Amino acid sequence: xxxxSVQLTAGTQTLDMPVKEGSIxxxxxxxxxxxSKTGMFTYDPGFTSTASCESKITYIDGDAGVLLYRGYPxxxxxxxxxxxxxxxxxxxxxxxxxxxxxxxxYRITRHTMVHEQMSRFFQGFRRDAHPMAxxxxxxGALSAFYHDSxxxxxxxxxxxxxxxxxAKMPTLAAMAYxxxxxxxxxYPRNELDYTSNFxxxxxxxxxxxxxxxxxxxxALDRIFMLHAxxxxxxxxxxxxxxxxxxxxxxxxxxxxxxxxxxxxxxxxNEAALKxxxxxxxxxxxxxxxxxxxxxxxxxRLMGFGHRVYKNYDPRAKIMQRTTxxxxxxxxxxxxxxLDVAIELERIALHDDYFIEKKLYPNIxxxxxxxxKALGFPTxxxxxxxxxxxxxxxxxxxxxMIQDPAQKIGRPRQLYTGAPERDYVPVSTRR
Ligand code: CMC
Numbered sequence: 001x002x003x004x005s006v007q008l009t010a011g012t013q014t015l016d017m018p019v020k021e022g023s024i025x026x027x028x029x030x031x032x033x034x035x036s037k038t039g040m041f042t043y044d045p046g047f048t049s050t051a052s053c054e055s056k057i058t059y060i061d062g063d064a065g066v067l068l069y070r071g072y073p074x075x076x077x078x079x080x081x082x083x084x085x086x087x088x089x090x091x092x093x094x095x096x097x098x099x100x101x102x103x104x105x106y107r108i109t110r111h112t113m114v115h116e117q118m119s120r121f122f123q124g125f126r127r128d129a130h131p132m133a134x135x136x137x138x139x140g141a142l143s144a145f146y147h148d149s150x151x152x153x154x155x156x157x158x159x160x161x162x163x164x165x166x167a168k169m170p171t172l173a174a175m176a177y178x179x180x181x182x183x184x185x186x187y188p189r190n191e192l193d194y195t196s197n198f199x200x201x202x203x204x205x206x207x208x209x210x211x212x213x214x215x216x217x218x219a220l221d222r223i224f225m226l227h228a229x230x231x232x233x234x235x236x237x238x239x240x241x242x243x244x245x246x247x248x249x250x251x252x253x254x255x256x257x258x259x260x261x262x263x264x265x266x267x268x269n270e271a272a273l274k275x276x277x278x279x280x281x282x283x284x285x286x287x288x289x290x291x292x293x294x295x296x297x298x299x300r301l302m303g304f305g306h307r308v309y310k311n312y313d314p315r316a317k318i319m320q321r322t323t324x325x326x327x328x329x330x331x332x333x334x335x336x337x338l339d340v341a342i343e344l345e346r347i348a349l350h351d352d353y354f355i356e357k358k359l360y361p362n363i364x365x366x367x368x369x370x371x372k373a374l375g376f377p378t379x380x381x382x383x384x385x386x387x388x389x390x391x392x393x394x395x396x397x398x399x400m401i402q403d404p405a406q407k408i409g410r411p412r413q414l415y416t417g418a419p420e421r422d423y424v425p426v427s428t429r430r
Contacts, residue, residue, distance in 0.1 A: 065311035111167035112188035131176035140254035174201030195221040229392030235259040272303035273368030303365030310358035
């Protein structure tokens with residue numbers, strides 16, 4: 001039974017701190033009065049024990065390997081739903097009726113073009129720029145193009161900004177790709193579904209017809225669904241923190257993209273594929289596993305471990321199936337990278353080090369192989385993650401804006417620097 005409150009004794013003082021219960025998952029201790037009553041802060045680097053907000057969007061049970069979007073298990077959504085439906089669910093809380101779906105899809109489709117001046121904005125980037133650098137810059141720049149959806153106190157403008165971002169993200173991502181390979185930008189095609197349109201913008205060229213393979217489009221759509229939200233992860237917390245100051249939504253999403261770029265977060269799919277390529281063959285796996293276990297070696301098995309999942313990441317299972325589907329459709333029978341991945345997973349799942357530390361494959365372990373087979377270069381992997389996560393960031397941002405308890409995010413610190421001291425003029429410093 002969860003207690004109604006938790007008592008903290010500090011010297012002669014006892015503080016009664018209320019406990020709040022969610023609909024499922026661990027309860028939280030409300031420490032809001034701690035500072036005023038005891039003069040102390042809590043200390044929790046990396047927020048491993050800290051709930052930063054209340055949310056109704058996504059639930060994860062890391063021990064059981066469960067992920068729910070608005071209560072619906074990710075495997076059911078991935079099996080039966082699609083990405084546009086998932087966007088509606090995350091934004092509005094319920095699965096759409098047919099009429100709601102059609103209307104939402106129509107609105108998304110009608111916002112896919114970006115301001116024509118954006119293409120000139122792109123010319124400012126070096127051709128060899130990493131597409132994530134281009135995404136941070138170009139998504140931030142949307143706030144310079146769409147002045148009529150920057151007022152966060154207006155629900156209509158918030159809605160328009162949300163639709164614009166979900167709709168324009170594939171266009172910008174495809175432009176970032178085309179720019180780095182020196183091909184002309186391809187305009188969106190409104191008769192195509194969301195993911196087929198994205199594939200078309202990436203892989204079509206003006207001089208010949210490009211037909212989107214429906215099996216590959218469906219696989220990528222599922223990959224987008226798996227990445228759509230993941231409660232208060234680093235990039236989502238970044239978006240919320242940026243938004244808590246009242247910054248405009250385009251700037252907040254650009255902040256989220258910057259955070260996602262890191263190899264411990266969204267950059268892990270790129271890092272995992274590079275690692276599989278570096279390992280190269282099954283016989284070299286033991287030396288890499290030994291390095292991952294060596295405390296004096298900073299090397300980690302990329303695509304393994306998760307802050308929240310201490311069980312098999314439910315997304316990784318669906319991703320593994322998707323990888324096989326894609327390779328089969330493309331007629332790739334023997335992929336040496338897949339051989340290395342399967343064997344590495346087998347070895348790690350039976351190794352005491354990984355078992356003890358509950359290090360299981362995460363979503364990024366198989367996504368790199370799949371995205372590579374779909375034709376994307378490694379530098380685009382995190383961009384695809386950002387595209388898919390945009391809806392999660394927006395849903396979380398919108399929830400925060402409407403939360404009456406929302407305040408500017410302002411963590412405190414344990415100061416360990418110099419105590420107060422007097423200024424010394426440079427002429428007398430030694
Ligand atoms: N390979 C080898 N050892 C590992 C690994 C790994 N991939 N991950 C964690 N460990 C060890 C780590 O050395 C530590 O050992 P010890 O207790 O002896 O010091 C222990 O496991 C706990 O690790 P931690 O870094 O304290 O755990 P964390 O919750 O802070 O980190 C993580 C989670 C995802 C950053 C980490 O597991 C990692 O760096 N994994 C590789 C990168 C990766 O695949 N990231 C993608 C995450 S999923 C996509 C997303 O959500 O963005």
